[in-house]
Amino acid sequence: MSRTRRTKREIITAKMEKLDQQINSLQKKTVALQDEQDKLAQELREAEAAEKKAAEQAEQKELLRLIKKSGKTVEEVREFLEKQ
Numbered sequence: 561m562s563r564t565r566r567t568k569r570e571i572i573t574a575k576m577e578k579l580d581q582q583i584n585s586l587q588k589k590t591v592a593l594q595d596e597q598d599k600l601a602q603e604l605r606e607a608e609a610a611e612k613k614a615a616e617q618a619e620q621k622e623l624l625r626l627i628k629k630s631g632k633t634v635e636e637v638r639e640f641l642e643k644q
Contacts, residue, residue: 566574627637 627634630637632640
């Protein structure tokens with residue numbers, strides 16, 4: 561059985577090909593991770609918008625509760641606020 565020795569050039573070329581494969585693999589993983597990051601960023605924006613809307617609705621309910629509790633009509637409150 562004879563073994564053929566690879567030349568230095570062949571060894572270096574094989575190493576470079578292996579590195580190219582690893583780079584390609586990492587690039588694919590990077591793209592997938594960036595897609596996941598973009599998706600999560602969109603979910604975060606949606607969650608923040610929903611929280612803001614819920615806070616505004618809670619404030620509106622609280623104002624309505626206070627107006628009802630005061631016994632004033634909406635028109636009376638409006639006139640009061642316009643004078644301010």
